[in-house]
Amino acid sequence: MSKLLDTLRQIVGAPNVLTEGDLSAYEQDWRRRSHGKALAVVRPASTAEVAAVVKACAETATSLIPQGGNTGLSVGSTPDTSGTQVVLSLQRMQAVRSIDRDNLTLTVEAGCILQNVQQAAANAGLLFPLSLAAEGSCTIGGNLGTNAGGTQVVRYGNSRELCLGLEVVTPQGEIWDGLKGLRKDNTGYDLRDLFIGSEGTLGVITAATLKLFPQPAARLTAWAAVPSMEAAVRLLGLSHQQLGAGLTGFEVMGQFALSLVVRHMPQLRVPFADLAEAPYCVLLENSDSESEEHARGRFEALLEMAFEDGCVLDAVVAESIAQAKGLWHVRESIPLAQAEEGLNIKHDISVAASRIPAFVDYADALLQAEIPGVRLVNFGHLGDGNLHYNVQAPAEGDPKAFLREQEARVNDLVYEAVAKFGGSFSAEHGVGALKVDKLQQYQSPVALGMMRAIKQALDPLGIMNPGCVLPRQEAV
């Protein structure tokens, strides 16, 4: 092992092979559920260095854990406790390699922080629409490795849909340059999408060519109180019809989730929080290529139609950017308000939008019947059928004991309900090490067989992020 460390020091320079001191930022996951121990944290500065590091590790059959901002929620980028795995941090690879305005593309290195990618696009007068809570610290490589979603998916798609090409270091330490910024390219199997969402188990994403969009002339935000989840889904349909591709955000929030924001962030103004006949509120965003006036007119026409239909009880359209940011801030404060309230069990599930109302009815009733005192914090990206259907410990009693005794059961109940409605137990957070058993349980055996075959074919030594996505296997 000390020979490997010497080799790694030769490749990236001794200061970039970390073996001592507090490495917890690399060794434990974002939610601090897993505390690993690395052989070393290696920080290459270039694709060639990444390739050399992977080759050196392959020669000694040493496992590698690719890591970006380490903000994942499914424990997919931290080492196990063996002290034998190398954390491969991409954080030094931050370059914006090129921007092509006429082609609407941007090429960046994997360690580029998402906010900096957004900024590079904005500096060129263009939009990179991927947006999510961790954007100030997550990296684009991690976003692509986990196919991150976020709040703009209803219009622009997940990370997958925003990527035209990748540069990847294979488990053999070879460099695949697939960075062409082409919108049509049917020359063989789609390797790009195989690496996207594979969570570092098939290779290391080192750079990406991303799609850019024109900056909209105006972005307006509205907040609507709705009488039921059915009404929220009806409002979604009306919004698609009336705004077309102008609909860039559609978030739903249950009143209990909002009440936690009211309780723990009293400085925030939460519209319609006291409207008893509205169990949910919806945040809508309308992006317009014409003007703010036009956007406002379209929004008002939509809301008028929705009032007449009965799917909206009351609504406000933000009058200023500050007001719009305030509304988004309420939505984005729910996870923190939940944490302030105490321990909770998080889910990241998706169901066809049409089946969300029936799913929520079913799952709410099931959990309330099975787990006394349970409190449901239901919010998420309804436009994508994606709910963070979270469960807060009961107001009374010991929350730690609740989690210890009930977490597995709550998960089983929620995931069984999701499966019953044809949904997914992991919509946008990935599988990581956390949900490997759930993948085995809920993914089709035929699909799992193909996944194992692909893993074996591309990483026969099993050195790339072993135990993430698929169960760890002995090398054949």
Added chain:
Amino acid sequence: MSKLLDTLRQIVGAPNVLTEGDLSAYEQDWRRRSHGKALAVVRPASTAEVAAVVKACAETATSLIPQGGNTGLSVGSTPDTSGTQVVLSLQRMQAVRSIDRDNLTLTVEAGCILQNVQQAAANAGLLFPLSLAAEGSCTIGGNLGTNAGGTQVVRYGNSRELCLGLEVVTPQGEIWDGLKGLRKDNTGYDLRDLFIGSEGTLGVITAATLKLFPQPAARLTAWAAVPSMEAAVRLLGLSHQQLGAGLTGFEVMGQFALSLVVRHMPQLRVPFADLAEAPYCVLLENSDSESEEHARGRFEALLEMAFEDGCVLDAVVAESIAQAKGLWHVRESIPLAQAEEGLNIKHDISVAASRIPAFVDYADALLQAEIPGVRLVNFGHLGDGNLHYNVQAPAEGDPKAFLREQEARVNDLVYEAVAKFGGSFSAEHGVGALKVDKLQQYQSPVALGMMRAIKQALDPLGIMNPGCVLPRQEAV
């Protein structure tokens, strides 16, 4: 072999195992470049029958050639001349299984003709936007198998982007049900996109869940004369900026291509065909979620800006649906006008939009210098960087002799130029059997290595469409 035929007859019924009579519709490709001989053409009616057919073939290591409408342009769906391969026709699997308006999804079987898919969506008041010349006879399974593109990609993406889930029969005859209509689902490797574009070499697509969109309130078409390819690219940028997602079509046509339409289809009105200072015309489509009046206003504002900029010399906006159809008809008549003019060499290339002007300058000059009398029929989907950069035999001389002597050389010159500009030799038509050698020549060796490993992992017997995409290999 007669035992296999008996088994196949038991599975699909004797009338659906064709071995006699004129089978040329199944055995030769659309452009009649390849004339094969099948052991049998088998026409299953259900996914279970497809699975049983594949199992029976796998047991005898018999090759299978999945086939939809057999309209492909790269010889990817016909048997070789050995008389040992089974053509697996999906044409009897035409059902529209379900439509989900609130989820904006449609589930159809692979043999459903594209026009019928479009119609099923329209009947529900919704839009399935994939649109291409062969839509009256191609099938959605073939569209997905080849990741077909077409005329609406600038807004809606290729077939890949329009598909949420697949049902696939594996080379082992197992059924993978991946038909969830979810917009977010990060539960393992992206098998869907691996099958899309794999041209039947990894399994058989039997059904798909597709994305639908609201029908736009209005669709307007304009036709603009531009002074250069640079100006066309500038117009593309302005159109993105001004119309946003309203830009649903952006086609470029060289004046020589249009002159062939004028010559061979004198009944068609071709605007600006005699405008000497305009080497190209552009067809633009603007889809609007509001109204025709609004669409017209946006189009006029765009064209006014473009006149001022100088990137448009003259333009018309169609006043009626009939006029709009007339303009699209001109664009779509170019391939037929080319055929009327005589023999020609077709290409389907893509280059970053920003590099298209320099590419065209370079390739035009190269071909004119190297191939005396060559005539360039240049048209295509500029919004996607995709040109059908075709070469018509010289006006004088024997066109058959020209093709015989020059086709390989013309291809080499064009593909070398494409490679020099970082483009793709197959933008939307796929590799098929026709371009297997080009894939070996121009695709990255690292990528080819991964493709071979995936093929070997999923189809170890090598029975699925052997010799398509990748060179035929001996079973290991």
